[in-house]
Amino acid sequence: MFPNEYTWIFAVGIVASISDAFGIGANDVANSFASSVSSGSLTLAQACLIAVFTEFLGALLLGSSTSETIKGGILSVERFVDQPEVLMMGMLCALIGSASWVIFASKKGMPVSTTHSIVGAIIGVGITALGGGAIQWGYSGVAKIITSWFVSPVASGIVTSIIYLPTRYFILDHPNSLERGIKAIPIYFFITSLISAFYLIYKGAPGTGAAKMSIGTIIGISFGVAAGVTAFSWFFFAKWLRRKVVGKENIRWYHIFVIHFIKHRPALPPPPPAPLTEEVSSELEGGCDIDGKLSVSVKDASNIGDADSPADEEEETNKSRLVKLLHKVKYYALRGIRKDVRNLDNKKLASVHEAAKKFDDDTEYLFSFLQIITACLASFAHGSNDVANAAGPIASIYDIWRYARVDIKGTAPVPTWILAMLGVSIDLGLVTFGYHVMRKLGNGVTYLSPSRGFAAELGTSLTVLTASKIGLPVSTTHCITGAITAIGLCNGSFRALNWKMLAWCFMSWIFTLPIAGLISGLLFAFAINAPVSFI
Incomplete structure (x- = not known):
């Protein structure tokens, strides 16, 4: 093979990676924001607007600098040194297999792990090309993924329960819950900002100087950030909440920064x-x-x-057609963010939602702001990490196409233009297709309110952070599902959970690895065994 040969594989690979990133946005990002939208803390349009910036910036600024999906010990790439073009074809088939399954799963509202999808696809290619012996089946490979199906939801559910139950019994269930909530809000801001800052620096910033920081330095920076946020919430935000929620004054969000200088503003x-x-x-x-x-x-x-005159009539007709065309374009462009994903009026879920205790609306409102913070930071970190699922294979293809050799050490850099391209694709997937997963995962599993959604998101972030530190295999998708399940169980009734939906989710996790592997393996077998042209 020579440099810049097999350009068609590189070109098709770009399309396949865009499709895979589209599926990541439609599935992974959608299930990350499902609790925020389902609880009412964010509308679907607001969630998409936030994610468009946080996911793209996370992918572009902090995107993985190495091809992580092929250096993790799943596939022995050194066995392709003599035939780098075969590895190019294998990564192309892996992208197609992963994208096909994730987009199909998103259409059906199945929350799947996009990381497991691309890994399963690479496994399929590896078995087809080199046999089962080329795959790491032990705990360092496939067994670790299977373990995460059980470890992730259980661990996240336990952490979420530890966060939610004290909140419920000491604040939400109290007769004077609003007053208690306002007094406790700076404490919650401290905990939230501390965990989020640590998560963002420690796990969400690959390729930056944070990777070289000691754990003590990261903890010190996180405490500094948390202290600043807590001071602001104590002196400004709590005062604003008291006047806005308790006093019912007509004040806007931007009055938070000057709340001590705003005179009394009676409600309109x-x-x-x-x-x-x-x-x-x-x-x-x-x-x-x-x-x-x-x-x-x-x-x-x-x-x-x-x-x-006929000319005037023709001009009016052309204007009418143009207006209709613009309306049609606007309708399809915004169709994905105009869907009802909260399922509050769904008669099939009425019994599930009724089994959950409802708390004071004003007290629940306090937790909306906390949930928005956790959603933003988790989305930023997600964009910086999971973009590698689509970027890794296309970076490998690009590196082979450019230099005609296999990067054995797995240090092939991901160009900035690839990260930007895939960041945009992730955003498009969420905006146009993400409502399918949001509709199923949020209130489709149990009733979510801002306090419940906040606990679920914070519990998920803390679980992923802790598990990464001690080496336990976890998946963000599995963690958020386990967290939402724990919230339902905290109602004290099994009727507060939609068990059919949970079974549907678990089955989708099990199907991900073999189906993505089967699609990519069959496609690779078809391509690698195609007859050679004699022309």
């Missing part, structure tokens, strides 16, 4: 209903009368004789 009275006057009735000129016959106003009748 509700606007009176507008009566149907003669002026309103006169606007209906040219409509139908009570008998259903077309009525024409005197003003319109006076213009009947003034017919438009």
Whole structure:
């Protein structure tokens, strides 16, 4: 093989990696924001707007600098040294297999691990190319992934319960829950910002100076960030909440920064209903009368004789067509963020939601801000880490295409333009297709409120962070599912959980590895055994 040979594999690989990143956005990012949207802390449009920036910036600024998906001991790439073009084809088939399964799963609302999908696809290619002996089946490879199916949800559920139950019994269940909540909010901000800062620096910043920091330095920086956030919440945010929620004053979010200088602003009275006057009735000129016959106003009748010229009529027709086309484009562009994903009016879930105890709305409102913080930082860290699922294989293809050799050490850098391209694709996947998973995972499993969603997201982040430190295999997708399940169980009733949906989720985890592997393995077998042209 020579440099810049097999350009078609590189070109198709770009398309396949974009498709895989699209699936990551539709599935992984969607299930990350499912609890925020389902609890009402964010609307679907707001979640998409936040994720567009946090996911893209995380992928671009802190994206993985190495091809992590092929250096983790799953596939022995050194066995392709003599035939680098075969590894190119294998990575292409892996991307296609992974993208096909993740997009299909997203369409069905199945929350799957995109990391396990690309790993399963690479396993399929490895078995087809080199046999089962080329795969690490022990705990350092496949067995570790299978273990995560059970470790991830259980560990995350336990951590989430530890966070949520004290909140429920000491704040939410108390008769004066609102006052207790306002007093406790700086403490929650301290805990949230401490964990989020540590998670972001320690796990969410590969390729930066954070990787060389000692654990003591990271802890010190995290405590400094948490102290600053707590001081702000104590002196400004808590004051704003007291006036906004307790006093019902007409103050805006931007008043937080100058709340001590804002005078009392009484709540605006509700606007009176507008009566149907003669002026309103006169606007209906040219409509139908009570008998259903077309009525024409005197003003319109006076213009009947003034017919438009054919040129004017053609111009009006063209304008009408353009307006209709623009409306159609707008409809399809925004279709994905106009869906109802909260499932609060779903009759099939009514019994599940009724089994969950409801708390004071004003107290729940306090936790919305905390949940937004956890969602933003988790999304930023997600973009920086999981973009490697699509970036790793295409970086390998690009490196082989450019230099005609296999990078045995797995240190092939991911170019910035690839990270930017895949970051945009992740955003498109969430905005246009993410509502399928959000609709299933959030209130589709149990009833979520801001306090419940906050505990689930914080529990997930803390679990992933701790497990990464001690070497336990976990998946973010599995963790958020386990956290939401624990929230349902904390209601004290098995009826507060949609067990059919949970079974559906667990089955999707089991199917991910073999299906992605089967698709990529069959595709690779088809490509590698194709007859050679004699022309």
